[in-house]
Amino acid sequence: MTQSSRGGDRAALACATIIRNRTLATLPGPPSAAVIQQMVEEIHSCCPQQSLFKCRRLAHGWTVEEAIEHFHALCDRAGVKRRGLTERSWREWEAGARPDRDYTDLLCRLFETGPVQLGFANDYTPEGLRAVPSAPPAFDMITVAADEAGAHAEEAEASELGAGALERLRTQVIWVGKRYVAEAPLPLFVEMRELQERTRKALDKRIHPGQARELYFLTGALCGLMANVSMDMDRRIPADTLARAAWTYGKVAGHIALMGWARGMQSSVALWDRRYGDAARYAEEGLTYLRTGSGAARLHMLCARSYAMLGRRGEAAEQLRRAEDVRGGGSDELHDEIGGEFAFRPAKERYYAAVTHLHLDEPASAIEAAREALALYAAGEPENRSYGCESMASAHLTVAHIMEGDASGAEQAMAPILALAPDRRISSLGATLSTGRELLASRPGGQQLARQIESFCAVGLPQRARNAISDRSGR
Numbered sequence: 001m002t003q004s005s006r007g008g009d010r011a012a013l014a015c016a017t018i019i020r021n022r023t024l025a026t027l028p029g030p031p032s033a034a035v036i037q038q039m040v041e042e043i044h045s046c047c048p049q050q051s052l053f054k055c056r057r058l059a060h061g062w063t064v065e066e067a068i069e070h071f072h073a074l075c076d077r078a079g080v081k082r083r084g085l086t087e088r089s090w091r092e093w094e095a096g097a098r099p100d101r102d103y104t105d106l107l108c109r110l111f112e113t114g115p116v117q118l119g120f121a122n123d124y125t126p127e128g129l130r131a132v133p134s135a136p137p138a139f140d141m142i143t144v145a146a147d148e149a150g151a152h153a154e155e156a157e158a159s160e161l162g163a164g165a166l167e168r169l170r171t172q173v174i175w176v177g178k179r180y181v182a183e184a185p186l187p188l189f190v191e192m193r194e195l196q197e198r199t200r201k202a203l204d205k206r207i208h209p210g211q212a213r214e215l216y217f218l219t220g221a222l223c224g225l226m227a228n229v230s231m232d233m234d235r236r237i238p239a240d241t242l243a244r245a246a247w248t249y250g251k252v253a254g255h256i257a258l259m260g261w262a263r264g265m266q267s268s269v270a271l272w273d274r275r276y277g278d279a280a281r282y283a284e285e286g287l288t289y290l291r292t293g294s295g296a297a298r299l300h301m302l303c304a305r306s307y308a309m310l311g312r313r314g315e316a317a318e319q320l321r322r323a324e325d326v327r328g329g330g331s332d333e334l335h336d337e338i339g340g341e342f343a344f345r346p347a348k349e350r351y352y353a354a355v356t357h358l359h360l361d362e363p364a365s366a367i368e369a370a371r372e373a374l375a376l377y378a379a380g381e382p383e384n385r386s387y388g389c390e391s392m393a394s395a396h397l398t399v400a401h402i403m404e405g406d407a408s409g410a411e412q413a414m415a416p417i418l419a420l421a422p423d424r425r426i427s428s429l430g431a432t433l434s435t436g437r438e439l440l441a442s443r444p445g446g447q448q449l450a451r452q453i454e455s456f457c458a459v460g461l462p463q464r465a466r467n468a469i470s471d472r473s474g475r
Helices: 003-024 033-046 052-060 064-078 087-094 101-111 138-156 163-179 185-202 209-232 236-253 256-272 276-289 293-309 313-329 333-338 346-359 363-379 387-403 407-418 427-441 447-458 461-473
Strands: none
Touching: 003 033, 003 052, 003 185, 033 052, 052 064, 052 087, 052 101, 064 087, 064 101, 163 185, 163 209, 163 333, 185 209, 209 236, 209 256, 209 427, 236 256, 256 276, 256 293, 256 333, 256 427, 276 293, 293 313, 293 333, 293 346, 313 346, 346 363, 346 387, 363 387, 387 407, 387 427, 407 427, 407 447, 427 447
């Protein structure tokens, strides 16, 4: 196989993986034949040099070996004799050769389609009667073109890690962290995992100490992002493991900001796991690494939330004040330069304050802080407008209004949340609203909103993630 064909295969696989992962993340169950056909057309639009037959296999997510296994299983189910199908024959069909009539019939049965759709026959339907194909997915073609160029450049650097490859890895890590603020988490998790595999492989190349520190930092940052996604999907144990790994990579890299951020992530996991003592200890340790700046402000706010849940009211109030004091004291690479999901801007600080006030049974102060958070998000730059944090601020505003006995205010606060797509209904959002639903159930006139909350929480990201994972594991 030539280097050019290897590049084409890699590009087609990358394109198909992006399209398949994105499509499966939106489905409640296995893809239908119509959805498979849609993915085939999209993959072929991105990679027109690939045969329709190959695009069909990629849409199913099969390797050639797996496709042949499915072919033999079809023969067994149909009660027909197995054919002597080899990998060489399959690849020849993918390269443009046409199988005989017997094989064509079985392949059509395997893929639940016809010979035209597999590229084994011509379509003589008049142009005016054919279905109009959808426009090529420009974003995916651009992504694949970039991946082809970047992959070729990396191959040219052989076993050594060149500056270009390291810069590309860093840029991709930064951008996946920035996209996390606005995009659905599950497809991003797939990208994060693939990107982290590349950073780990890069560590096996001939690198100098400065490159090693950068790669350990990038690998740790990806661990931190994946810990966040795990929490969004209600997977707390993996989230804690990934956060701990982020801290370890930060330690190896000597990256103080990452170490402090990772301890904060562990504190957040412990808070949702109701391990409030652990949450306080993680945040306190994080403050030994970060004493000033937005990263330190985040840790003080996590301390405040932990102390509030432990009944240490005076210390919680002191931590709220300390967070405001330290924010302007400095900046660091992770929280302020890379930013994205790692940033801790004033809007998020006010949302954290609303949570703390709720834990302190101060709904009026929580309402004020949540409204300040929402106003800051609305007035801020679109790329910094985190739908997750903004929705959580609205959720806590809803709960605060319920605690105040203000049903109208609660309904108004809930309105934007109800419009949130299921793949963006993160786990913590459902947990917060469930608390509000329990409060509403015991109050006169609150049953309707309680039912709305119950319906909203029944279909969210954790459920979508479980379906997607079970679908992939059941293939």
